[in-house]
Amino acid sequence: MNWPSTLPRFLWGAATSSHQIEGNTRNDWTRWEESGHVVNRERSGRSTNHFANPDADLVLFSQLGWNAYRFSIEWSRVEPAPGAFSTPAIKRYRNIVDTLRRLRIEPLITLHHFTLPQWFADLGGFFASDAERYFLDYVSYVLDHLGDAVKLWITINEPMVYTVMGYTEGSWPPGERNLAKGWHLTNRLIDLHQKTYQIVKQRFPDSLVGLSHHLSYFMPYSGFSLADRTMTSLIDRVFNWRFIDKVQNHQDFLGINYYTRQWISARRGLMPIMAKPGARVTQMGWEVFPEGLYHMLQHLKRYRKPILITENGIATDDDNDRQHYLIAHLEQIAKAQSEAIDIRGYFYWAALDNFEWAEGYRPRFGLIGVNYETLERNPRPSATVYREIIAMNQEQPENHPIIVP
Numbered sequence: 536m537n538w539p540s541t542l543p544r545f546l547w548g549a550a551t552s553s554h555q556i557e558g559n560t561r562n563d564w565t566r567w568e569e570s571g572h573v574v575n576r577e578r579s580g581r582s583t584n585h586f587a588n589p590d591a592d593l594v595l596f597s598q599l600g601w602n603a604y605r606f607s608i609e610w611s612r613v614e615p616a617p618g619a620f621s622t623p624a625i626k627r628y629r630n631i632v633d634t635l636r637r638l639r640i641e642p643l644i645t646l647h648h649f650t651l652p653q654w655f656a657d658l659g660g661f662f663a664s665d666a667e668r669y670f671l672d673y674v675s676y677v678l679d680h681l682g683d684a685v686k687l688w689i690t691i692n693e694p695m696v697y698t699v700m701g702y703t704e705g706s707w708p709p710g711e712r713n714l715a716k717g718w719h720l721t722n723r724l725i726d727l728h729q730k731t732y733q734i735v736k737q738r739f740p741d742s743l744v745g746l747s748h749h750l751s752y753f754m755p756y757s758g759f760s761l762a763d764r765t766m767t768s769l770i771d772r773v774f775n776w777r778f779i780d781k782v783q784n785h786q787d788f789l790g791i792n793y794y795t796r797q798w799i800s801a802r803r804g805l806m807p808i809m810a811k812p813g814a815r816v817t818q819m820g821w822e823v824f825p826e827g828l829y830h831m832l833q834h835l836k837r838y839r840k841p842i843l844i845t846e847n848g849i850a851t852d853d854d855n856d857r858q859h860y861l862i863a864h865l866e867q868i869a870k871a872q873s874e875a876i877d878i879r880g881y882f883y884w885a886a887l888d889n890f891e892w893a894e895g896y897r898p899r900f901g902l903i904g905v906n907y908e909t910l911e912r913n914p915r916p917s918a919t920v921y922r923e924i925i926a927m928n929q930e931q932p933e934n935h936p937i938i939v940p
């Protein structure tokens with residue numbers, strides 16, 4: 536596919552999701568938080584209060600040099616009750632899109648990023664008999680109001696993470712531990728992605744549609760153990776590749792979220808080990824392993840589609856670590872580009888500090904720090920480093936790998 540000339544030839548930006556920055560609404564996470572499932576019984580509450588005054592943040596994003604911004608629509612705001620759509624909510628999202636356009640920032644919209652309206656969760660979520668109709672009605676409503684102004688769409692964020700956390704590990708709503716149900720859900724999400732893809736493309740053929748897929752670089756805990764190696768390739772196949780293989784014909788680009796490598800030990804079963812003893816880890820307990828991104832990009836080459844890194848970032852209180860993380864991962868992207876891998880964008884996770892699901896507010900992922908008491912925003916030095924990298928790259932000739940200092 537030729538990259539459309541109406542889009543920046545490389546998208547530089549950052550990402551967020553509605554529930555994590557907007558302030559709470561009536562979704563399934565609200566109840567999950569109320570029933571004490573988040574660390575220290577934290578609740579997302581008003582979060583960064585972004586939805587009350589998005590423009591100030593968007594102007595800041597522009598000052599930081601981004602030409603793209605990824606965010607999600609909160610279904611529970613737009614459709615607070617079945618079939619009852621909220622005009623003020625969709626108008627607010629329209630304002631966000633229009634402001635981004637005025638600021639020359641390309642919007643990349645995610646339609647589903649982990650949360651469900653409470654009424655939909657009560658019907659059984661994606662297992663409800665009418666689930667598909669409800670979801671596609673919501674998508675159509677969003678397209679009616681935003682479709683003419685948005686060229687880039689993500690149907691579902693991290694379908695495999697959503698399945699594992701909610702249906703296998705059980706630490707996210709609905710808190711189930713049922714492998715068979717998880718498998719079933721994945722198949723439903725594959726189907727839903729394909730149908731959503733078709734609807735968006737029928738209505739707006741020039742738009743580009745994909746999904747954000749989480750990729751982890753899995754390695755056997757012991758390279759000598761046949762059991763560890765076998766388990767690793769099984770998990771790699773199911774978690775990393777099955778979903779995108781199945782939706783190959785329904786993606787205009789490959790959106791990938793990469794953070795870390797994980798170790799597989801057959802003795803531990805399906806649950807990966809996040810880091811070996813002694814490894815330096817982030818606030819999430821994740822190891823920093825930029826080379827894994829390069830390996831993933833090499834694998835993705837076979838799909839022959841443009842690639843967007845739709846998330847990559849670090850939770851840390853030490854901004855030096857964030858600067859190193861950013862540069863080290865951009866270097867891997869440049870290396871992949873120099874081998875003719877078609878990477879068209881990078882979205883740091885996250886634009887702002889935000890509510891990190893069951894981990895609450897302690898992890899600090901933002902390029903922009905947020906004081907949750909005063910709601911003050913403070914761009915970190917890493918945001919300046921990123922701005923300088925972006926500026927340096929604006930002057931590069933077409934098809935040149937990105938330059939990293």
Ligand code: IFM
Binds near residue numbers: 552555846884891
């Ligand atoms: O915060 C999450 C995001 O919602 C999905 N991808 C991973 C991020 C960091 O855990």
